[in-house]
Amino acid sequence: MTGERRKFTREGEERRREALIAAALDLIAEGGPGAATVRAIAERAGVTPGLIRHYFNTKEDLTREAYRAMMQAMQADNAAVLTGLPTDAAVRLAAFVAAALRPPVMTPRRMGLWAGFIHQVQRDADMAAVHAETYLGYRNLLEGLIAALGPNDPSRLRLLAIACNGVIDGLWLEGCALPHHFPADDLPRIGLTAVGAILGQDLLAHYQSPLAQNAEPEEPNP
Amino acid sequence: MTGERRKFTREGEERRREALIAAALDLIAEGGPGAATVRAIAERAGVTPGLIRHYFNTKEDLTREAYRAMMQAMQADNAAVLTGLPTDAAVRLAAFVAAALRPPVMTPRRMGLWAGFIHQVQRDADMAAVHAETYLGYRNLLEGLIAALGPNDPSRLRLLAIACNGVIDGLWLEGCALPHHFPADDLPRIGLTAVGAILGQDLLAHYQSPLAQNAEPEEPNP
DNA sequence: GCCTCTATTATACACTTGCATAATTGCAGA
DNA sequence: TCTGCAATTATGCAAGTGTATAATAGAGGC
Incomplete structure (x- = not known):
């Protein structure tokens, strides 16, 4: 019952970037800019918030892309x-x-x-x-x-x-x-x-x- | 030098509501919904954040109005x-x-x-x-x-x-x-x-x- | 099967947010 | 001038924000 670390599979860089961008666009479309938080984007992309920082220097970068x-x-x-x-x-x-x-x-x-x-x-x-x-x-x-x-x-x-x-x-x-x-x-x-x-x-x-x-x-x- | 309480003058309810609404509209126009925080609105209206709660039940109410x-x-x-x-x-x-x-x-x-x-x-x-x-x-x-x-x-x-x-x-x-x-x-x-x-x-x-x-x-x- | 690399997760932190509540003080009426 | 009301400020809090850093584990090369 101790905190079991989440299972994951590695994906190609391009796939992950696309998934994160798609998630961000979905959230902005549905709920406006305020809805596209780092955590919400990560969740929708099926990923952990920290990963966003791995592919984008900053949230603003992700938004621009x-x-x-x-x-x-x-x-x-x-x-x-x-x-x-x-x-x-x-x-x-x-x-x-x-x-x-x-x-x-x-x-x-x-x-x-x-x-x-x-x-x-x-x-x-x-x-x-x-x-x-x-x-x-x-x-x-x-x-x-x-x-x-x-x-x-x-x-x-x-x-x-x-x-x-x-x-x-x-x-x-x-x-x-x-x-x-x-x-x-x-x-x-x-x-x-x-x-x-x-x-x-x-x-x-x-x-x-x-x-x-x-x-x-x-x-x-x- | 102790925290001197801020001076203020009382205004009619209508004036204050209008001022707060105008401030909110200004901020939304300039920086989008995210820029219209309770604190920013209050500051632009020359007032303290708490006052917003006095005239509007919630921030969403203010936004609607x-x-x-x-x-x-x-x-x-x-x-x-x-x-x-x-x-x-x-x-x-x-x-x-x-x-x-x-x-x-x-x-x-x-x-x-x-x-x-x-x-x-x-x-x-x-x-x-x-x-x-x-x-x-x-x-x-x-x-x-x-x-x-x-x-x-x-x-x-x-x-x-x-x-x-x-x-x-x-x-x-x-x-x-x-x-x-x-x-x-x-x-x-x-x-x-x-x-x-x-x-x-x-x-x-x-x-x-x-x-x-x-x-x-x-x-x-x- | 083992090792290494790095993609991924986990945790932590300082800051901001909206809201609740208590403490003041301007001001109208006696 | 004093008093009482309520408009206003001050303070506090729990939740959420973006970001930094450390720990882990998937997967390919040997």
Whole structure:
């Protein structure tokens, strides 16, 4: 009955770092920055608090790396939406917009994650740089899609991209903040209509409802 | 040199509550929820920590009241924008949109404040109700302004209001998050163009640049 | 099977947090 | 001027925080 030392198995450095970062992100998303204590992170990662110090010099370091990892993952998700899509510019843009306005992108969890980092981002220069870089990356992706619709001079293209990005971000925010307030696929439709109005295109015509996708399974096995 | 007891003056209950709430909001805006400790709040309000317990049963109570106060103030600000404005519907809408996209509404401080509460809002039913109420209040204000532009059936009106609200929120978010990234009054112009495109109106024509307002002083004394 | 290295756990410490309670003192009313 | 109330301060405490350091044990090389 004496204090039996806890059993454990050794893992590769990378695995452990990833697990700790994932645990930190989970906790921040669910309960805000205050919930991501060293002890809570360790417990969720199935590990003892001391191990955090072994892989990260300080808790702030872990937080910084977690932020970077989150932003990279989001960027990768955005890029992934475009792969395997037809070449038609309007179709691509429509898919890009719609993807941002439904789960797993539009989700209270993501908003909580995003909000949980804001104050540190405002104060930490490195994190601010990552933030600006990611934002511009997304906007440039959007600008490229808009440019493919037809000729536009660069300065106007920039303004259009900012406006469309605004529509997407704003509707995303509202959908995340009030998840049960918008029926069915209202927000994707509204987003496509609004972006279409700004760009003078009928994007809604290219919208594939998730319900329709479900009715038509991806792998029809005989 | 013995511990001299600190001098103080008695204040009305309302004044003290307001001071404590203001201090809490300041701290949350600047440093996030974690910065708003009981001791920090008391110090900023020029008071001793124990006094907080005298006016609020718990720190959570203070936080809830601070959130409510903040939301009410924001709502009042929004309504105030419309007072003393001409009756022309387009002019009113343009002023309303532009006001949201420049200081003191579009400001890192406000975004920090808003973000600092999110996690508690998601968890606390009372705060969630305040949040939803304020959001719908703003959107209804907007819907009224849009309705004044011309006839529209209610369901379409609702969609238009959601879309325009999205544009405003999204651009607000971007401007708050990257304050030095958007020159001059780019964002109000972009917002007016985008909202105008969604509604089929030329709102930009009614935009009064803040610079122009400065050149023309409000009280021309002879 | 044994040895070594280091990933991992255990323990400790100084500090901060929210809250409770007791001690004061400003101030209005007699 | 005195008195009493309650607004305010002072003090204390248990729990939680991040971090430093020492002790242990898993696992690969011999």
